[in-house]
């Protein structure tokens with residue numbers, strides 16, 4: 450009796466639940482590259498190359514361990530190009546009597562999997578994804594009865610549950626959160642280390658040819674390519690971060706410098722999300738080094754909070770609120786995504802830099818995603834569907850479970866404040882404080898109105914005016930409405946006129 454063990458592209462973990470209890474002599478592991486997944490949105494070329502190469506390397510490691518592998522390449526003649534039909538084909542070919550798979554990262558895929566048992570007359574077991582620190586049920590239990598969720602309280606539960614940075618039942622250093630010490634602006638002369646780079650081997654070169662042939666019309670630069678594609682290399686990337694960047698991660702977490710896309714971030718999101726690294730091992734390793742080397746607590750706590758706090762919280766909300774979450778548009782934003790999100794052809798230097806770097810690297814760090822690109826999408830009133838699609842396409846770490854709550858909840862306030870306590874809208878002053886982008890911009894960040902004023906300056910107030918009925922009751926933005934109330938009618942008119950002129954120019 451053969452059990453078919455299906456591994457998806459974001460399940461590249463040797464200890465994954467679907468492989469536990471595998472019968473090495475009989476069972477077959479199925480992995481497939483399918484057009485349906487590679488192009489249901491037109492993913493960045495680098496993202497496709499990264500995932501296919503990582504999948505092929507992972508399959509080779511399993512083969513080397515002696516497992517029976519059924520690996521379907523994208524251009525295999527018999528490939529039917531969808532998960533469902535490939536599972537059906539494999540059931541027939543290997544006479545499988547059961548299918549085992551780990552809980553997927555996307556609601557759409559889960560719904561499909563739930564159909565397979567009936568459709569293919571074969572039992573299908575969907576196992577929990579125990580790589581995460583909290584199961585969807587555990588998160589739902591925590592969220593039950595709370596009107597508004599806050600990451601901070603969930604994060605504390607995770608710290609206690611896994612005994613991370615704890616001194617018995619108290620947080621190490623007596624504070625749970627060092628966020629206030631994670632906001633230094635960049636200073637001149639800062640040395641930013643080079644990112645971890647891996648040489649491309651034969652497998653990756655072969656994938657390049659495939660991507661060039663099939664996906665060259667997709668957004669983004671395929672080369673240069675230096676991402677890790679094996680677990681060993683991904684562990685190297687983690688160590689490189691700990692060695693070279695972690696010490697300043699805390700201080701400069703929110704800082705942006707022109708021409709420095711990598712800053713002091715870890716660049717491990719893409720490895721965590723496809724399974725080459727697991728969250729708990731990264732966090733434990735960082736905690737270990739903290740004790741060995743006496744690293745700054747603001748850096749270590751800041752990093753750990755992102756992984757066991759934000760990452761888990763975001764996933765919890767996704768599974769708690771799908772499928773309705775995808776339809777939310779609390780602010781009724783209707784604008785189309787401007788074309789400069791694809792070609793970086795804009796005079797707004799901050800946006801130009803962030804889009805160009807995204808195109809080159811399939812990466813932008815958190816503050817670029819949140820306070821430049823996201824801030825613009827929010828204040829310009831771009832429709833959540835358009836923004837979600839863009840973010841899902843362009844980042845190598847983007848999967849719907851993590852992308853959607855970050856976009857609809859964190860940047861667009863489309864859920865009405867369920868995930869975030871206030872909209873992350875800001876004027877040009879914030880970007881000017883946290884970056885050096887404004888120095889090379891044709892717009893003047895110090896100017897509030899007129900053709901050469903920074904567009905964020907009037908779009909910010911226009912956004913508050915447009916959404917006054919929905920936002921003024923939010924106590925975290927109440928102070929801004931009080932400022933707005935004190936503005937003279939002529940000033941308000943200037944804001945509206947400038948915003949209208951600018952927004953009209955986008956279409």
Ligand SMILES: Cc1cc2nc3c(=O)[nH]c(=O)nc-3n(C[C@H](O)[C@H](O)[C@H](O)COP(=O)(O)OP(=O)(O)OC[C@H]3O[C@@H](n4cnc5c(N)ncnc54)[C@H](O)[C@@H]3O)c2cc1C
Pocket residue numbers: 713714715716717718719721722752755756759760761763813814815816818819823840844846847848851852855856859860
């Ligand atoms: C609009 C928007 C869209 C985003 N889309 C994605 C996405 O598709 N995939 C994704 O993994 N992250 C997403 N993020 C979160 C975050 O920006 C990225 O995880 C991070 O930039 C990845 O780079 P890094 O590995 O260098 O992260 P670091 O800054 O070094 O942080 C370490 C790790 O913490 C985790 N993390 C930090 N913040 C978040 C967060 N808000 N949500 C989930 N995990 C977090 C990630 O796993 C990250 O690798 C998004 C954020 C915003 C504001």
Ligand code: SF4
Pocket residue numbers: 796797798799800876877878880881886887888890891892893894903904905
């Ligand atoms: S002036 Fe405004 S548009 Fe230009 S870089 Fe600064 S914040 Fe961005």
